[in-house]
Amino acid sequence: MAGSLIKIDEEIVTSAVASVSLLGIDSTYDVYMVTVSNLQCDTDVEDVKCRVTESDTPNTTANYDRASKLLRTNTTFANQYATNETSWDMGTNIGTATGESSNFVQYIFNANNSSEYTFMTKEVAELNSTPELVGQQGGGVFTSTSTVNGINFFMDSGNIDVGNFKLYGLAK
Amino acid sequence: MAGSLELVKSATGTSVTSIDVTDCFSDKYDVYAVTVTDISATAGGILQFRLIDSVGSVISASEYDYAYLQVDSWRAFIQSKATGATTIDRLTYLSTASTGVGGGYHYIFNPYDSSSYTFTTSQGTGWLNGSGMIGTKGIGVHKSAEQITGVQVLTNSAGFSGTVNVFGVK
Numbered sequence: 001m002a003g004s005l006i007k008i009d010e011e012i013v014t015s016a017v018a019s020v021s022l023l024g025i026d027s028t029y030d031v032y033m034v035t036v037s038n039l040q041c042d043t044d045v046e047d048v049k050c051r052v053t054e055s056d057t058p059n060t061t062a063n064y065d066r067a068s069k070l071l072r073t074n075t076t077f078a079n080q081y082a083t084n085e086t087s088w089d090m091g092t093n094i095g096t097a098t099g100e101s102s103n104f105v106q107y108i109f110n111a112n113n114s115s116e117y118t119f120m121t122k123e124v125a126e127l128n129s130t131p132e133l134v135g136q137q138g139g140g141v142f143t144s145t146s147t148v149n150g151i152n153f154f155m156d157s158g159n160i161d162v163g164n165f166k167l168y169g170l171a172k
Numbered sequence: 173m174a175g176s177l178e179l180v181k182s183a184t185g186t187s188v189t190s191i192d193v194t195d196c197f198s199d200k201y202d203v204y205a206v207t208v209t210d211i212s213a214t215a216g217g218i219l220q221f222r223l224i225d226s227v228g229s230v231i232s233a234s235e236y237d238y239a240y241l242q243v244d245s246w247r248a249f250i251q252s253k254a255t256g257a258t259t260i261d262r263l264t265y266l267s268t269a270s271t272g273v274g275g276g277y278h279y280i281f282n283p284y285d286s287s288s289y290t291f292t293t294s295q296g297t298g299w300l301n302g303s304g305m306i307g308t309k310g311i312g313v314h315k316s317a318e319q320i321t322g323v324q325v326l327t328n329s330a331g332f333s334g335t336v337n338v339f340g341v342k
């Protein structure tokens with residue numbers, strides 16, 4: 001069975017930007033993959049967030065649910081979950097010191113299907129502001145039956161300074 | 173815009189305590205997927221992970237932090253974590269049962285960037301004789317900003333057989 005990973009969009013950040021959008025999700029593929037590596041920010045102790053985009057515009061409504069296991073290296077693991085938020089959480093308390101960054105892979109399902117919710121899985125590894133190695137294994141759902149065409153990343157406060165952002169389609 | 177999951181390099185070992193894949197990272201990719209498959213063993217044990225530096229030496233210093241959640245099919249989940257470790261634990265469990273061949277993968281972030289730490293996420297699955305499935309969901313970091321050129325998959329047991337494939341996510 002032939003198959004492939006097709007790059008749809010790419011953003012390489014080398015100076016401060018308020019947000020990054022990866023666009024180009026359509027009906028071509030059922031599943032999309034996002035990789036983000038070496039994400040660094042300019043404000044200490046801030047969270048990485050993301051939203052889906054519709055017609056290239058981030059949807060800011062309270063339709064984001066999430067659940068994950070927070071893996072930690074200096075204390076007990078935790079369950080993280082929330083409903084009806086205005087974004088998904090992709091990283092917690094990212095720092096600005098040397099070596100502190102966030103890295104993750106997402107898989108996105110049903111995004112462009114206007115009759116279904118958009119789901120995603122995530123696996124995150126980051127060095128936070130402590131600095132402590134922290135990770136997330138979990139997922140989320142955008143509880144709106146809309147036509148999603150991309151995903152937008154931003155910091156809770158401040159800018160993204162550095163990072164490699166890529167969107168792929170999983171060819172059938 | 174072309175892109176793909178490109179096989180960079182493979183290595184296979186038979187009844188060995190480690191499998192090295194050298195010179196598999198470059199500036200061509202930011203993110204890599206490392207799969208470990210066709211695993212078999214003559215004794216129980218675990219599979220661990222190390223990185224290889226720019227001169228081809230396996231990094232065995234206490235420079236790794238890791239955490240993983242072990243999700244087993246017959247008991248409550250287990251948390252494990254360490255800082256200043258000499259390996260990143262644990263990808264999967266080694267089984268001696270012929271029907272218990274597991275597998276797993278790591279995503280590797282920023283290995284070739286000499287100015288950043290190298291991060292990993294991982295998922296694995298295996299079999300513990302007499303009990304059932306063992307799964308792992310993990311993270312790791314090599315806390316030294318240096319250029320990484322390869323990986324080592326190793327075991328704490330007498331030996332294992334398996335294949336390690338390194339893919340670049342282009």
